Amino acid sequence: MNPSCYTAIVVATVLAGAAACSGQRMPPKALVDARADYFRAKDGPAMNLDPTQLHEAEVALDRAERAWQDSPSDPTTVDVAMIADRKALLAEAEAAALQAQREVARARAQIEANKTSELKTAKGALNKTQQALGQTQMQLQDQERQTATLEANLKEARDTIAKIASVKDDERGMIITLPGEVLYKTGSWELKPGAMAKLDQIAQVLKDKEQPIVVYGFTDSVGTRDNNMSLSQRRAAAVRDYLVSRGVPQDLVTAQGKGPDDPVADNGSVEGRAQNRRVELVVQPKQR
Amino acid sequence: MRPRTLWTVVVGAVPWAIACGSSVPPPHDQWAEAEANLGRAQMAGAPDVPMAKLHMRLAQEDLQKAKELMDQDNKRAASLSALANSEAQLALSLAKAASSQDEARKAEFELQYPNTSTK
Numbered sequence: 001m002n003p004s005c006y007t008a009i010v011v012a013t014v015l016a017g018a019a020a021c022s023g024q025r026m027p028p029k030a031l032v033d034a035r036a037d038y039f040r041a042k043d044g045p046a047m048n049l050d051p052t053q054l055h056e057a058e059v060a061l062d063r064a065e066r067a068w069q070d071s072p073s074d075p076t077t078v079d080v081a082m083i084a085d086r087k088a089l090l091a092e093a094e095a096a097a098l099q100a101q102r103e104v105a106r107a108r109a110q111i112e113a114n115k116t117s118e119l120k121t122a123k124g125a126l127n128k129t130q131q132a133l134g135q136t137q138m139q140l141q142d143q144e145r146q147t148a149t150l151e152a153n154l155k156e157a158r159d160t161i162a163k164i165a166s167v168k169d170d171e172r173g174m175i176i177t178l179p180g181e182v183l184y185k186t187g188s189w190e191l192k193p194g195a196m197a198k199l200d201q202i203a204q205v206l207k208d209k210e211q212p213i214v215v216y217g218f219t220d221s222v223g224t225r226d227n228n229m230s231l232s233q234r235r236a237a238a239v240r241d242y243l244v245s246r247g248v249p250q251d252l253v254t255a256q257g258k259g260p261d262d263p264v265a266d267n268g269s270v271e272g273r274a275q276n277r278r279v280e281l282v283v284q285p286k287q288r
Numbered sequence: 289m290r291p292r293t294l295w296t297v298v299v300g301a302v303p304w305a306i307a308c309g310s311s312v313p314p315p316h317d318q319w320a321e322a323e324a325n326l327g328r329a330q331m332a333g334a335p336d337v338p339m340a341k342l343h344m345r346l347a348q349e350d351l352q353k354a355k356e357l358m359d360q361d362n363k364r365a366a367s368l369s370a371l372a373n374s375e376a377q378l379a380l381s382l383a384k385a386a387s388s389q390d391e392a393r394k395a396e397f398e399l400q401y402p403n404t405s406t407k
Contacts, residue, residue, distance in 0.1 A: 076367035086343075086374035093381035100388035107395035114402065 030081035046095035180277030203246030220273035233257025325376035347375035
């Protein structure tokens with residue numbers, strides 16, 4: 001071998017060695033994956049959410065790089081690179097779990113806040129309803145008191161009137177019946193002084209009651225119907241006018257003559273005719 | 289040195305070299321730890337999560353290889369046990385992440401539709 005040939009072999013050997021040392025060897029796929037996965041994890045939420053795990057992945061990757069540099073053909077070098085890759089994936093998974101847990105906590109807190117708000121609204125509505133119910137109950141109690149007062153007053157009025165006249169109740173209201181003999185002279189509509197005294201008491205009781213009053217005049221069947229109708233009308237009007245003069249509101253009192261109609265007794269007897277000659281005051285229920 | 293003496297030295301050095309090569313103790317503890325983590329992943333529902341299931345499978349294969357190499361190549365057995373452990377831990381984390389994400393979806397649904405049951 002001549003010297004030039006020897007030199008060429010030496011140079012080729014040195015270049016081959018230099019190429020090998022310069023890292024032209026392809027790294028194993030596991031190491032390439034580990035690098036990619038680590039840098040992806042580093043750019044993701046793991047950097048903030050789980051830096052400890054990410055650091056472990058970095059340490060594992062350093063170890064894998066050293067193993068690749070020191071012992072590229074050692075089978076354990078691939079194992080170490082795969083471990084580094086799994087550490088990077090684990091950092092991402094842990095970060096994903098933490099992120100999901102935070103979302104759960106946020107959603108739960110919002111759900112609780114919504115429930116609290118709804119509860120507050122419902123309580124407000126309940127309070128309003130209770131207040132309205134309270135007011136209604138108070139109004140009802142007021143009405144009950146007023147009704148009781150009214151009934152007591154009516155009873156008192158009735159008791160007072162019952163001392164001077166016949167009193168009964170029917171569907172029209174309270175009926176006060178005054179015999180004709182007590183009120184008028186025969187054939188007249190002029191009130192007797194004694195009648196006025198009784199009507200004074202009745203007016204005193206009724207004038208503030210604000211209840212409509214209809215004064216009906218009745219006669220017996222003796223005489224013509226026209227005369228009886230006229231007489232009963234005038235007698236009823238006399239009573240009405242007297243009550244008005246004693247303070248009963250004019251618009252609440254009306255008078256109507258019914259003549260011999262609606263007799264309460266037999267006109268064939270003296271007693272019956274006396275009962276039929278009468279004045280009835282119908283005190284109607286208070287109009288609301 | 290005479291040839292006979294040289295032969296004696298070489299023959300004597302072989303057991304010593306073998307002893308040095310197998311100085312790494314069998315990685316029983318690492319293997320057991322990896323197996324325990326595999327069990328944890330199983331309990332956490334990893335078989336129901338595709339990626340977690342895959343890494344469980346890889347862990348099982350690594351453990352099997354490590355077991356076969358135990359006492360023959362303890363260094364590789366240890367390396368495979370460590371890799372199996374990483375696979376098992378990853379499977380566990382993936383299962384937990386899937387569970388948390390499922391819970392987050394349910395919570396978000398409950399938030400958006402408060403009167404609808406997600407069970």
